[in-house]
Amino acid sequence: MHIKLIYFDMPFWRAEVARLPLFLSNIEFEDFRITSDDNRYLKEHGALRDGTSIPFRQLPVLVLEGQSIAQTGAIARICGKVSGMYPEDMIEAGRVDQIIDTVTDINELLNPSMLENDPTIKKQMRIELSNGALTQYFGYLEELLKSNNSGWFVGNEMTIADIAVWSMLGWIAQGVLDDIPKDLSKPFKRLTHLYNDISKQPDVREWKKMTYAYEKSSIGEYNYHVPDSI
Ligand SMILES: N[C@@H](CCC(=O)N[C@@H](CS)C(=O)NCC(=O)O)C(=O)O
Missing domain, CATH: 3.40.30.10 (Glutaredoxin)
Incomplete structure (x- = not known):
């Protein structure tokens, strides 16, 4: 295929x-x-x-x-x-889907501030998000990790749900979103653990080395400093 x-x-x-x-x-x-x-x-x-x-x-x-x-x-x-990183079981699959959709929701929460041109309004929006909705979502994700209690969001193995959250956390941890603290997820121990665990997998490190190691993207200048740990 x-x-x-x-x-x-x-x-x-x-x-x-x-x-x-x-x-x-x-x-x-x-x-x-x-x-x-x-x-x-x-x-x-x-x-x-x-x-x-x-x-x-x-x-x-x-x-x-x-x-x-x-x-x-x-x-x-x-x-x-x-x-093989998406469960066949319908309930487990739904649990993966709910995480992917939540990462989409988090992304969409940030979109209006990315389109805002007035720096004062943009800053205010970002401060409100950091103190409010973003932190709330991290808390909800932390609770789901706690209830599954395997270190992963669903079942006992890494799924695309874990990868979605890992990548979203890495986006925030880069510090490219002005006025969103790059350590915003740090108080959430299970989320932090998940991020660090995935980042240190040898194949993930290899992927990052192969594809994150440049400083200009096709949509303009963009610095990648996706940290290996948060
Ligand atoms: N609903 C779409 C949204 C995708 C999306 O917003 N993509 C952005 C890049 S991250 C894009 O293509 N933006 C250009 C545009 O919307 O004109 C999805 O879930 O994939």
Whole structure:
């Protein structure tokens, strides 16, 4: 099966939740990273120059045997299934899905402040998020880790749920979001443990070395300092 993952040239969780399970499970895939020019083209045409459909003009898009599939959650589930990192049991699968959807919610909480141009309003929004919704969500995630009590969100093995949270925490821990403290998740011991445990896996380190080790992405300058521990 030919698998192609299309995203920007950056290690954002929406792509990493698909790329990393495939890499960790030695599944061959095409890690296609678009340029700003490709992005302009796809916005206008709903497709890449080679005709690959980008249904909602947003990324990531997964192409399986020539068929395009959009939406982070749908893509994550497919990559999780292919990689053996998504449970077959319906309840466990639902527990994984609820985490992926929660990471999406956290991402969406941050979106308005990323689009805000007034620096004073932006700062205020970020302070409110840090003291409110973001911390609350970290608390809820911590409770779920506590109730599963294996170190992972679901079952006794790492799933795409753990990878989604790991990557989202790494985004915050980079300190690229002004006025969101990079150590915001530190008081949450189980979340911190999960982050550090995944970061120190040799294959994860290799992936980071291979793909995070650059300072310019195709969407402009962006420094990656995704820490190995928080
Ligand atoms: N609902 C989509 C949202 C994807 C999304 O917001 N992608 C961003 C990049 S992280 C994007 O393509 N932004 C460009 C745009 O929306 O025009 C999903 O779950 O994948």
